[in-house]
C-alpha cells in the first residue's frame with residue numbers, strides 16, 4: 225500500500241469562548257460552554273469525552289456544518305461561516321452512495337472545476353493512498369466495512385484539506401481493522417502534515433494518534449454545558465509503540481479523568 229499523501233498547506237484552528245445551546249427558554253439545552261482551544265498548524269488533537277458530552281457538536285462547528293451560539297471558530301485566522309472549504313470530515317459511517325463506484329464516491333470530495341484528466345488523477349491518487357486503487361470500479365456493497373471507511377477517508381483527502389476532522393471514524397470497525405486504520409491515518413497525517421481534530425471515546429486511540437489529548441467534560445462550576453476539563457501533551461514521536469509503558473501510565477491517568485476506576489471493585 226502506498227500511504228504517501230500529498231503535502232498540504234496545514235492551517236491553525238482556534239475556538240474562542242464557544243457556546244452551543246440547542247433550543248431556547250425553558251427548553252434550552254446548553255451543550256458546550258466557554259470552549260477555548262488553539263490547535264497549531266499540523267498538530268493532531270484528540271477530543272476525548274463521554275458519549276453525549278458534545279464532541280461531535282464541537283467538530284461540526286469547526287467544519288462549518290453548525291454555528292456557535294456565542295464565541296467564534298477560526299481557521300487560519302478567518303472566521304468559519306458556512307461549510308468550510310479548508311476542512312474535510314470523516315464520520316463514523318462512510319456515507320457512500322451505493323449506486324456509485326468507489327472512484328465516483330471519492331470524486332464527490334473534489335471541488336467543482338478542473339479538467340476531467342486532473343480530476344481523475346486526483347481521485348486515482350487518493351484511492352491509491354488508502355490502498356484501494358484495484359477497487360476503484362467496485363460499488364460500496366461489494367467491499368468490506370473497512371474498505372468503505374477507507375473510501376470515505378479518500379473522499380476527504382482528495383481535496384487536500386488543511387484541516388482533517390475525524391468523528392469516531394474507526395468506531396464501527398472490528399478491532400483489528402480499527403488498528404490498521406489508525407496506522408493508516410497516522411501515516412497519512414505524517415506525510416500530508418494536515419492539522420487534525422480526532423473525536424474519539426477510545427483512550428488508547430487518542431494516545432496512539434494524537435500530539436495532544438483534550439478531555440471534554442461537564443463544567444463542575446457551571447449549571448450546564450461541557451468545556452475543556454483537561455489537556456495532556458502526549459510524549460514521544462509518532463508512529464508510537466502500542467506497548468510503550470509511558471502510554472500505559474497516561475492511559476490510567478486519562479481513564480481516571482473520565483471517571484473510570486483503575487480496578488473495578490469485586491461484587492459483594
Ligand SMILES: Nc1ncnc2c1ncn2[C@@H]1O[C@H](COP(=O)(O)OP(=O)(O)O)[C@@H](O)[C@H]1O
Pocket residue numbers: 246247253255273274275276277278279280281282
Ligand atoms: N441538532 C441538535 N439539536 C438538539 N440537540 C442536539 C443537536 N445536536 C446535538 N444535540 C445534543 O447535544 C448533546 C451532545 O451531542 P454530541 O455532540 O453528538 O455528543 P458526542 O459526540 O460527544 O457523543 C446531546 O445531548 C445531543 O442530544
Ligand SMILES: [Mg+2]
Pocket residue numbers: 279280281391
Ligand atoms: Mg459524537
